[in-house]
Amino acid sequence: MVSASPLQKLYNTCNEVFDSCSAGIIPSPDNIQKLKAVLDDFKPADVGLSPEMPHFRASVAGETPVIRYIHIHECEKFSIGIFCLPPSGAIPLHNHPGMTVFSKLLFGTLHIKSYDWVVDVAPSTSAVVSPSKSKQPVVQQPEARLAKIKVNSNFTAPCDTSILYPTDGGNMHCFTAVTACAVLDVLGPPYSDSDGRHCQFYFDFPFSNISVDELSLPEGGKEGFAWLQERKKPEDLIVVGELYGDPTAVET
Template sequence: MGMEKMAGERKKRRTRHKRVAAVQKLYDACRDVFANCGPGVVPDAQGIERLKDILNGMTEHDVGVRPNMPYFKVKETEGFPKITYLHLSECDKFSIGIFLLPPTGVLPLHNHPQMTVFSKLLFGTMHIKAYDWVDNIASSSAPKSDSSECEETAEEKTDSVRLAKLKVNSDFTAPCNTSILYPTDGGNMHCFTAITSCAVLDVLGPPYCDAEGRHCQYYRTHPFTSFSAGDNKQLPGDDEKAKELDYAWLEEIDKPAGLSVVGAPYNGPRIVEKE
């Protein structure tokens, strides 16, 4: 029995070392990969692959989160269920954090200006819907007031809309590969909807910074047919119905009422930050 206990203790020590090594390895790689990057600057292909490989190999155990944590208990409330954010590390080059979404929790459609973002679903099932801007076409007309798919009235709508192309509209279940979005590609505006309890490990390079113009902007979608500019003839492809499904108009809005993202202490393996 004594030998078995000693073997068990050695196994635990090896496991703890592995967990610390994984999260520290991620931090060290971020320091290297983002060292010469800045707003709008995408890391080189080798750096992208390095971070992706590390994240693909990580699980919830590497950062000390689990589905039975109290953050995932949904309380009866109006609006969105509360989402929890665990801060791991941040500097002017990158940030690392974990979003904990209870079932039906939603991170509404929002952007990542001038950022490269890595998102690793650690556990759970989540629906992701993501768009990229279509830069060569802009709206020049007001929304149709008779669109049954838009909840707000024509008077409440604004002209601050842009055309976007749907890039992702799928369910993802862990374990799955890391998703990567870029400043102008890969689904820079995305929405997360938790189907079950979910944990998402996020790496942003660079992080949001209002002072530098990297503000988190939220959006409301309008169906492609809600605007009558006739711009559909300028879009690629001949299938008009496909265009209606693949494109949408995104309107800038304030932070949605009822959205609550609160910080909580990160209690996983410690990261040793370097000067």
């Protein structure tokens, strides 16, 4: 009997793990570990990628790096795809509403910064960005929301799969490629505008750039917090989608 390919094994595991899940419903701890174990073993060769491919060539000086998204599979329960980031390529700060997300860095060095909302602090109605401390646009009402920094580090492959949850683990994150990178992403459930799960982008402001009267910080001190403000999709974000080279890579 021929064993399933790594990609087929990933699809089969996702199908099992997300079968009884929906927006905001997290797979069981056993299922989380089962899917993580499959992704932890993934290699670039399993999906036919290498840093020498045109997808990962450095951009010409002054040009915005083009990010490619290779679509492998999507259904109402989950999606599988790969982000290909050339050096300095960046996916700005964005959210994953009601979703559990697994990200496996296949190769390269990637900087990840992520946040979770501080739920017991209401959005400020009096927060003001100090123009002398920030070159970003002044925050307008409705005001920014307090978030706690979950991750702010470089990761170099091979490394463990990162997992974020609907309200924990760094649900809002941004990626910046230190070197050429490939990131295998599994989302459960996937984005869906019709179901209200649309991708929202954010500005992030250092905590000290916004003054709020009578705000008592949670544990960790001001260095562990920031203010996030919704923004439109950045105009300089260029993501080109393409289908995985073998449309029969997974049997559904």
